[in-house]
Amino acid sequence: MYIFPIKSCAPIAVNEMNCSNLGAEYGVHLRDRVFAIVRSLPPHECVTAMQYSKMVLITPRIEDCILTIDAPGMNEIQVDISKLYQSTNTLISIIQKDEVLVVDCGDEAAKWLSNYLVNKDEAFRLVFYPSNEPKPFIKPKGYLYRTAERMDTGSLHDETSYMLMNMGSFDDLNKWLEKSVGPLQFRPNIVVSGADAWSEDKWKFIKIGQEVIFKTIQPCTRCTITTIDPSTGERNKKEEPLRTLRKFRLFSNISHKCPVFGIHVGLRRAGTIRIGDNVYVSV
Structure with missing residues (x-):
């Protein structure tokens, strides 16, 4: 986390x-x-x-x-x-x-x-950002936010206030890369393990622990920040892993340029989550 x-x-x-x-x-x-x-x-x-x-x-x-x-x-x-x-x-x-x-x-x-x-x-x-309330609702941007609510915009986030990723998907992606990548290259809030690769595409609701519930708002489209090594600040000269993701993670109903990896989620029940909590999903 x-x-x-x-x-x-x-x-x-x-x-x-x-x-x-x-x-x-x-x-x-x-x-x-x-x-x-x-x-x-x-x-x-x-x-x-x-x-x-x-x-x-x-x-x-x-x-x-x-x-x-x-x-x-x-x-x-x-x-x-x-x-x-x-x-x-x-x-x-x-x-x-x-x-x-x-x-x-x-x-x-x-x-x-x-x-x-x-x-x-x-x-x-x-x-x-000094407010305790989410910022004003973001202007519609194509497919974005069809299921978002006022509470989902967060503070100074680009999209929703939480981004979640699946470690199984990282494991699958790294099979195709010369140099493996980790979650920090994609800047998530929450990384879950134990799920099949790319199964997060179908998740509708996610419960973590006994309290917290998230709703999937939209897939996370990826930009060139993912090509920056978080330990050195250097960009990958081959534009990896973005180039590889474009080979199999482009969704026709979202963008012809930006591959998808991870999901933006909105909070539906507040509370505390901890490393090691069980994760439950509905599809």
């Missing part, structure tokens, strides 16, 4: 997580994708590892209310999350073409990110 505090940056692995409508949580301040990096100039569009692959090497750590950020060749900096909830330093940012109200995290973080990513003092800002 993984929580990604900063969108497109490194995750924090956890042994248990609380599942709320906003997304995966652990404790008070560790929440999934509540921080993002945006361009300094309006319309403050969000940037991801698609544009700057070294973002995957930005490592967050949260202790009490302090977010610590580190990266290769950089001195770590800290952000007090508790102060962000009361901040009036807000701006509108563009997340996947949608306008979202966020809080600016200050000049120190902005300078740090700008220097790390493009060796400039002013290019990007770190922003924070």
Whole structure:
């Protein structure tokens, strides 16, 4: 199980997580994708590892209310999350073409990110999603969200607030690759084991443990971020594993360019899940 505090940056692995409508949580301040990096100039569009692959090497750590950020060749900096909830330093940012109200995290973080990513003092800002409610419903994008509800949009997520993958599918994919890949290359919140490869395509509801229930909203279409090695930040020169996935994971009713791997799910009953919990599915 993984929580990604900063969108497109490194995750924090956890042994248990609380599942709320906003997304995966652990404790008070560790929440999934509540921080993002945006361009300094309006319309403050969000940037991801698609544009700057070294973002995957930005490592967050949260202790009490302090977010610590580190990266290769950089001195770590800290952000007090508790102060962000009361901040009036807000701006509108563009997340996947949608306008979202966020809080600016200050000049120190902005300078740090700008220097790390493009060796400039002013290019990007770190922003924070302060609300306890999911962001406004995302504008329709083709096949997306036909079964989504208002509660499914999460914080600064592209699609739904949770993404789930099946380890059996990884095992099958790796049979066809020169260099095997793991879950972190695909940035899931939850990875389940014990199921047949690609059986998740047919799952309608997923229950984990005794409390938490998810509903499948849509398959997860894949972009070039999957070609970035999360341990080095380098792109695969052969565009793997995306090239291999295109050979057998293109769905005609979804996209002629983006292969499918994993499922976006929406929370239908909140609670806590733990490593080792039983997983039940309906098809």
